[in-house]
Amino acid sequence: MSSYIHQQRKWPAFQWKEEDFITLLSEVSNLQGRLMGRVELLGFKLKDEANLEMLIQDVIQSSEIEGEILNPDQVRSSIATRLGLDQSGVDLVDQQVEGVVDMMLDATQNSDKILTAERLFGWHAALFQTGRSGRYKIEVGQWRTEPMQVVSGGLGREIIHFEAPHADRLSNDMDLFLQWFNAIDTLDPILKAAIAHLWFVTIHPFSDGNGRIARAITDMQLSKADEVNQRFYSMSAQIKQEKKSYYQLLELTQRGDLDITAWIIWFLECLKKAIHSSNVVIGKVIQKHQFWITHRAHISNERQHHILTKLLDHFEGNLTTSKWAKLTKSSSDTALRDITDLVDKGVLVKLGSGRNTHYVLKE
Template sequence: MDHPRWIWQQPDWPTFRWHARTLAPLLRSCQQLQGRLLGMAGAIAGDEQVEGELDTLLQNIITSSAIEGERLNVASVRSSLARRLGVVQDAKAATTPRSEGLAELMLDATQRYREPLTAQRLFDWHAWLFAQQDSLLARPIRVGSLRGDEPMQVVSGRLDRPIVHFEAPPRAGLEVQLDAFLAWFNSSHGDAALDPLLRAGLAHFWFVTLHPFDDGNGRLTRAITDLALAQAEHQAIRFYTMSASILADRAGYYHVLETSQKATLDVTPWLRWFLATLQHSLNEALQRIDRVLDKARFWLQHPYQGLLPEQLKVLNRLLDGGERGFEQGISASKYQAVAKVSKATATRHLADLVEKGYLERLLGGGRSTRYHVKH
């Protein structure tokens, strides 16, 4: 018999193996970060927690589609999510069947984490994912059903010289393979011998290798990953997004998938990449929550009565952190641009904020004078 080209052609597929000792440091780090994140998130007040969850879910949907090269209408998706989460003030933008379907899929995957993953549930997710098909597609997508008999390949390059990066298992027997995955996914949820984070990584790799649909396999794979992570944490509220970290290393993502899908059933390299990416997601979330808590503490210590709306707007932008151009504080010209006031008014507002103890001047002076929040 020829040497197997694809991992699913290995005789003991899908009996995955990995080196636990190699993965142990990364796994411990992710577990510790996960614990810290859940602990810190519990200190966030109700409204801010809902806003934070809305932002996380929105980022997850937008970046998961961006990995596939699709740009979504952010306002429309946000409005669809907000309406479902009860955030009325953010539910004003017009929605579309596309945004409604994506919001439904994301919330089903995260909020219904206690329910089993079935073939019908996957078909529903696929139908929501393609609630609005692109009329420019060469051929319609089989929505809510498995792919057809033609080979499922991931290719690039010229039409006359295509490079086949991956070929999925053939259509014959796909139902059996999918049933085996679903049976494992549902039974492994209670397997004390399998770490829940490794389980999420295995689920991601196994499902994306099956590639059971015409299109949307990557986005459904990441939804399954979100479901597995929600099950690992025993809660529906999301504070971090794997999709954003995958997008940040999209080339690395596709490379490790391709090499792992052409290798043996030892998936240590894939799990190492998966855990490192999860670690990055958790660290990003911890930094965001730090900023939220710092902002809450600031406003507890500094009553905002007597401040002008423009001053409040600028202070909140500074407290939110992560704003491009505000890393080194704010200048009068930056204040002018954010608050939409004249240069003289900006200078007067900044002086008032310094006098009241909200801001302090950084070293330097003249036109380059900058200010940052005084904690």
């Protein structure tokens, strides 16, 4: 047997035992349909908000899988601006954030357009606008021309987890992949997403960024399966939670034969959990909407609105008077007046005492 599936004589003629996952696939399809039905009841405004929250998760979590930590405020501002949503923005958004957002929105909002090499080159260039990955200069906006290995371990103790196809094969391999991906066929669209993800990361056509682009392609195909250009669940967020098993099964599958049944089952289970998790996010969107309906009239100034928005979206640590002053660029006296006003109106609750005093939203 050859070392890797891409070295198999019949590559990429994937095989699978449909009877092993047909019930699971049906369950996932049913969950997907029920989620889309629930989303339709939200109305336009809440649908836009839910879509925003899911895209934020997708962008942040897909990057974190690769060890890239993005600023959540910048991600929110970048996506909201592109979607034309009214969100409190930040003054400056990092190029790296803009690049990931550009790729993700193109993949999901334009899922009806064909996927081409040029489009993928554009995504890659958006991810690496400086032409570097960390300290290293890489080939940007083109198929790699160098060998590619996935390696772990220190110097002299390296473990090769995977070796990608030779660079001189990439043009033909990617042509075949793109023809298959763009073809109109009878293959279940969710099953096609699972295969596309594995196929692309096995080819590993770029010097870096293959994982993020594979997940964007997956979201693109799942958008086709949902028949909407909005995202209401985050596959990347779920993969992040199962990162260890994700890499283990990819390695196992790429070292096996062309039967990818185990990978498909893992993908479907991951997708199932992602759809279940979306109910939590949608619940928070509804809760946030109800909060503003109840308390909008109690907000006296933009500083209060700014901090309450942060508390509803994401807030690191405890809200204190000094933190309020810092975030709103105001004095401590002004911050205390703002907070006391909201406590008196029943919007915030004071907890602790002395130096441990902090404030939370009233449930």
